[in-house]
Amino acid sequence: xxxxxxxxxxxxxxxxxxxxxxxxxxxxxxxxxxxxxxxxxxxxxxxxxxxxxxxxxxxxxxxxxxxxxxxxxxxxxxxxxxxxxxxxxxxxxxxxxxxxxxxxxxxxxxxxxxxxxxxxxxxxxxxxxxxxxxxxxxxxxxxxxxxxxxxxxxxxxxxxxxxxxxxxxxxxxxxxxxxxxxxxxxxxxxxxxxxxxxxxxxxxxxxxxxxxxxxxxxxxxxxxxxxxxxxxxxxxxxxxxxxxx
Numbered sequence: 001x002x003x004x005x006x007x008x009x010x011x012x013x014x015x016x017x018x019x020x021x022x023x024x025x026x027x028x029x030x031x032x033x034x035x036x037x038x039x040x041x042x043x044x045x046x047x048x049x050x051x052x053x054x055x056x057x058x059x060x061x062x063x064x065x066x067x068x069x070x071x072x073x074x075x076x077x078x079x080x081x082x083x084x085x086x087x088x089x090x091x092x093x094x095x096x097x098x099x100x101x102x103x104x105x106x107x108x109x110x111x112x113x114x115x116x117x118x119x120x121x122x123x124x125x126x127x128x129x130x131x132x133x134x135x136x137x138x139x140x141x142x143x144x145x146x147x148x149x150x151x152x153x154x155x156x157x158x159x160x161x162x163x164x165x166x167x168x169x170x171x172x173x174x175x176x177x178x179x180x181x182x183x184x185x186x187x188x189x190x191x192x193x194x195x196x197x198x199x200x201x202x203x204x205x206x207x208x209x210x211x212x213x214x215x216x217x218x219x220x221x222x223x224x225x226x227x228x229x230x231x232x233x234x235x236x237x238x239x240x241x242x243x244x245x
Contacts, residue, residue: 087215
């Protein structure tokens with residue numbers, strides 16, 4: 001019970017601190033005061049320190065040579081590189097799944113998620129359930145990362161997906177009214193189905209190429225959002241911490 005309570009306190013600290021950074025409430029370059037943040041979040045300093053250490057690993061914070069942490073200044077180039085790394089690892093995951101043969105149960109999970117994404121998309125852009133799509137899309141990509149049956153690949157895929165704005169649904173939140181983003185969902189769904197078909201056909205090279213191309217949709221969405229009105233783009237969690245430099 002004590003261990004469960006400890007984990008719960010850590011997760012609360014992690015989620016709330018990450019939200020402060022992604023929302024821009026803690027600005028890039030700002031040094032974190034453990035006392036002030038612990039009081040603001042209503043948590044003790046021990047789980048806060050653990051959460052800060054995790055966010056350093058995830059690229060949201062950085063260590064200061066003199067001690068403590070500050071919010072990391074994330075550039076567009078950082079996000080682009082993170083998306084490319086995710087695409088590379090995801091490509092390896094689906095290639096290995098195709099070459100080794102994915103477990104039937106795992107493939108059924110992917111098929112079910114793709115079918116549910118179809119339902120979320122609806123027959124037209126006007127009928128799309130944006131929130132459901134974002135959740136199902138994230139679940140589908142998590143399933144892809146595990147499809148090769150390799151714990152190493154699954155773990156690294158999960159880790160890189162936690163980097164700032166590297167996740168597969170990172171640019172979907174808050175953008176329900178943007179036609180270009182909505183249209184990209186239908187392109188992405190066609191790629192989802194093509195990926196599963198390539199894996200089932202044991203076409204590893206094709207599956208890998210599709211996965212890497214699929215990740216570049218996120219890059220296109222990033223480029224589009226960075227050119228929009230800051231108030232509109234600011235609806236995307238985490239975009240407030242990204243600079244063009």
